[in-house]
Amino acid sequence: MSREYPPQMPVAAGVVARIGGYRKEQGISVQALADAITAEGYACQRSTLANHESGRHQTIPADLVYAAACVLGVPVGALFHDAPCSACDGHPPAGFTCNACGAGKVRQP
Template sequence: MTQNDWSERLAGAVAKEVRRHRKRQGMSAQELADRCANLGMPLKRSVLANLESGRRTTVTLAELIVLARALGVPPLLLAFPVAQEEHTEVLPGQTVGTWAAAKWFTGDDPFPTRDKDSGNWFVTSDDFDEWQSGAEAIDRMRWQDRYFAQLSGAHSRAEGARKAAETASTSAEREAHLRTAEAEQRTAEAIEREIRFNRNAMRKAGLTPPELRPESQHLDDITAEDRRGASGQ
C-alpha cells in the first residue's frame, strides 16, 4: 500500500460525498460548476464529472473548500462523511470511526488508536499531550463563544427585568424586578472581565483573538481591575 493509493482513495471518498450532496439537492454538475465559478474558483463541468467518476484522483484543499461552499455543507463533511460511513481511512492504512476522525479534525478529541488484542479504542499519552498542546487556540476560541453566549443571556435577562419593572403593579414587585436587573448586570460585568482576560491571555500566548463587534470593542481595554477580578487572579 502506498501513500498515492491512500490519497486516491481519499479523493474518491470526497468525490462520492460531492456527488451525494449534489444529487440530494437536485443540482446538475453544470450548476455546481457555475456556483464554483461564482465563488471565484472555476471548476469545469468536465472536471467535476471526472472527479465523480473516479477518472480524476486528486482533490486540492482549495477545491474541497469551494465545493463545500457551493454545496452548502461544511468542508468537514466532504472529507469525513459523518453519519454516512461508519469508518474512515483517515491516514494510510489507519481506519477509525468517522465521528472520531471528525472530532480529531476539528480539535475536539485526540487521535484514537485501536488496541490490537481487545479491539477497543484508546488514546495514547503522547497523542493526548500533543493534542492538548495544539488545541489551545481552538479551546480559547470556543471559550470566548461561550462567554459571549452567557453575556448575551445576562443582558437579555437584565433588559427583561427592567421592562417588567416598568409595568409592575406594586412597588414591591417593581423593586424585585429591579434587583434582578441589577444582579444580571453584575453578572454581565463579570463575564466581560472574563472575556477581557481571555483575549489578553491569547495575545500573551502569541494567539490572535477573533474580531469583536463594534458594540463590544471596549472589551479589548484591559484594566487593573480586570486583571484582579478575572479567573480569580
C-alpha cells in the same frame, strides 16, 4: 475498448463521492455546481467535476473541495467523514446553524 484509469486515492474518492451525493441530494446538475463554484471564485468546468465523479482524476484540489462545500452549504469536514454530526445529523432545522458542526451556516458575500 474502455480506457483504464489509475485508481483514485482513498481520501479523494470519498470526498468526491460525498460531493456528488450532496449535489444529487440537492438536485443540482454537474453544470450548475461547476457554475456556482466558478461564481465562488474557483474556476471550474463541468468536465472537471464529471472527470472527478467518474474517477478519471486521482486527487482533488483542496480549493475545489472548499468551494464545493461553500456552494453546497456543508462544512468542509462533512466531505471528509462518513459520520454525520451527532447533534444535527448534518441537517439542522431550516433557518438555523448547528453549533456543533456549522451545517446550515449562510456565507455572507
